[in-house]
Amino acid sequence: MIAGQSLKRKIATRDGAATRALAAALAAEARPGDLICLIGDLGAGKTQFAKGFGAGLGITDTIVSPSFVLMAEYRGRLPMFHIDLYRLADAAEAMAGGLIDERQAEGVTLVEWAERLADAMPAQRLEVLIDGTGDDPRLIELRAEGAAYARYVAAVPETLDAAEDGFSEGER
Numbered sequence: 011m012i013a014g015q016s017l018k019r020k021i022a023t024r025d026g027a028a029t030r031a032l033a034a035a036l037a038a039e040a041r042p043g044d045l046i047c048l049i050g051d052l053g054a055g056k057t058q059f060a061k062g063f064g065a066g067l068g069i070t071d072t073i074v075s076p077s078f079v080l081m082a083e084y085r086g087r088l089p090m091f092h093i094d095l096y097r098l099a100d101a102a103e104a105m106a107g108g109l110i111d112e113r114q115a116e117g118v119t120l121v122e123w124a125e126r127l128a129d130a131m132p133a134q135r136l137e138v139l140i141d142g143t144g145d146d147p148r149l150i151e152l153r154a155e156g157a158a159y160a161r162y163v164a165a166v167p168e169t170l171d172a173a174e175d176g177f178s179e180g181e182r
């Protein structure tokens with residue numbers, strides 16, 4: 011880890027378009043095998059983030075909530091896998107379904123309700139914690155779990171409202 015490199019950052023977004031713009035900018039950093047964990051209440055904006063991320067990957071198909079399929083796959087600059095664990099009872103069920111496995115090595119995987127993976131959550135990941143619902147602005151915290159994911163934190167556009175400065179590793 012480079013000394014002082016930010017591993018987390020909070021950004022405020024005032025509407026869905028701003029959340030999508032943030033996600034689209036972050037998608038420029040996507041590499042095969044990446045895992046993006048989307049965490050937030052019902053209606054927080056996890057799917058909005060996924061839509062923006064997909065747009066940033068050049069995906070032209072409409073990205074919808076994958077609530078009724080286990081995993082949706084889209085073709086862009088690299089494949090995007092979109093998973094929603096809301097209806098899965100527990101992490102064991104997710105793992106039994108093979109949702110987080112080597113099939114995702116070729117693309118980037120976005121997981122809504124990722125906290126439901128519990129102990130099955132891979133150690134290396136970008137966490138996107140979205141706080142707020144309804145018409146409230148959202149506070150979106152990016153947390154790089156694993157140094158390789160710090161590049162996402164660094165890629166936040168300066169034009170987006172910085173709610174809070176990032177923390178260097180020593181301040182965590």
Ligand SMILES: Nc1ncnc2c1ncn2[C@@H]1O[C@H](COP(=O)(O)OP(=O)(O)OP(=O)(O)O)[C@@H](O)[C@H]1O
Nearest residue numbers: 023024025026029051052053054055056057058148
């Ligand atoms: N700042 C914001 N960021 C994201 N969405 C916002 C924001 N402000 C308002 N919204 C609205 O909140 C809703 C978020 O819906 P979305 O489906 O993305 O939530 P979700 O977290 O995926 O919910 P679920 O848990 O049901 O899957 C959208 O209607 C969006 O327009």
Ligand SMILES: [Mg+2]
Nearest residue numbers: 056057075122
């Ligand atoms: Mg959703």
